[in-house]
Amino acid sequence: AQTVTQSQPEMSVQEAETVTLSCTYDTSESNYYLFWYKQPPSRQMILVIRQEAYKQQNATENRFSVNFQKAAKSFSLKISDSQLGDTAMYFCAFMKNFGNEKLTFGTGTRLTIIP
Amino acid sequence: DTEVTQTPKHLVMGMTNKKSLKCEQHMGHRAMYWYKQKAKKPPELMFVYSYEKLSINESVPSRFSPECPNSSLLNLHLHALQPEDSALYLCASSPQTGGGTEAFFGQGTRLTVV
Numbered sequence: 001a002q003t004v005t006q007s008q009p010e011m012s013v014q015e016a017e018t019v020t021l022s023c024t025y026d027t028s029e030s031n032y033y034l035f036w037y038k039q040p041p042s043r044q045m046i047l048v049i050r051q052e053a054y055k056q057q058n059a060t061e062n063r064f065s066v067n068f069q070k071a072a073k074s075f076s077l078k079i080s081d082s083q084l085g086d087t088a089m090y091f092c093a094f095m096k097n098f099g100n101e102k103l104t105f106g107t108g109t110r111l112t113i114i115p
Numbered sequence: 116d117t118e119v120t121q122t123p124k125h126l127v128m129g130m131t132n133k134k135s136l137k138c139e140q141h142m143g144h145r146a147m148y149w150y151k152q153k154a155k156k157p158p159e160l161m162f163v164y165s166y167e168k169l170s171i172n173e174s175v176p177s178r179f180s181p182e183c184p185n186s187s188l189l190n191l192h193l194h195a196l197q198p199e200d201s202a203l204y205l206c207a208s209s210p211q212t213g214g215g216t217e218a219f220f221g222q223g224t225r226l227t228v229v
Contacts, residue, residue, distance in 0.1 A: 032215075033215030035217075037220075042222060043203060043205075043222050043223045043225075044220055044221065044222045044223070045158070045205065045207070045218075045220035046220070047217050047218070047219075050215065050217065052215060091157055091158075095213075095215055096213075097213070097214070097215065101146060101148070101163050101165070101170070101171065101209075101212040101213050102160050102163075102171065102173075103158075103160065103218060105157035105158055105159075106157060107156070107157055108156075108157055
């Protein structure tokens with residue numbers, strides 16, 4: 001079974017600063033996918049960024065980037081130039097490559113951007 | 116249209132009631148999901164439908180009964196629920212199952228069982 005751990009229950013940062021959210025996972029799979037989802041107060045889960053484990057290059061999406069360390073089973077999210085709209089709960093999630101559509105989520109990090 | 120629409124947004128029901136949650140998407144996705152999210156916890160998978168057939172049931176109690184009448188619609192029928200079933204119920208869809216495809220989530224139904 002896969003487990004996903006987020007060790008920072010809450011974080012806060014000043015607007016325009018950079019913040020990094022940590023995520024580690026445990027799996028015996030060699031091919032899999034990792035995701036960061038955000039859940040603002042509106043409750044809707046929104047995909048922030050996605051990483052394929054067989055790709056060494058770290059994924060980036062505008063102000064969001066990841067540091068994927070496969071050997072260390074680490075998948076951190078960096079948010080640059082943070083904005084008030086980034087305030088949300090952030091979940092790291094794991095999905096196996098084949099045969100299982102299940103997203104396994106970490107416990108989440110509540111991020112607050114301070115004006 | 117990249118929306119997953121869930122109705123109702125809020126629902127209060129008694130333990131003897133029967134109610135249904137509805138989820139709709141018009142993105143042509145062939146996989147649909149129900150997740151349960153308790154307060155301050157991550158979502159937990161309940162059911163997966165692939166091409167309108169139930170493919171995963173995560174050992175969910177029978178008082179929760181899913182239904183997929185067509186490729187755009189997913190229902191969750193509720194009967195004889197317990198107060199501990201109070202939670203946010205999230206519906207999601209994806210183009211297909213597996214392969215790391217992105218899941219699109221609805222805003223959820225906040226269910227309170229009294």
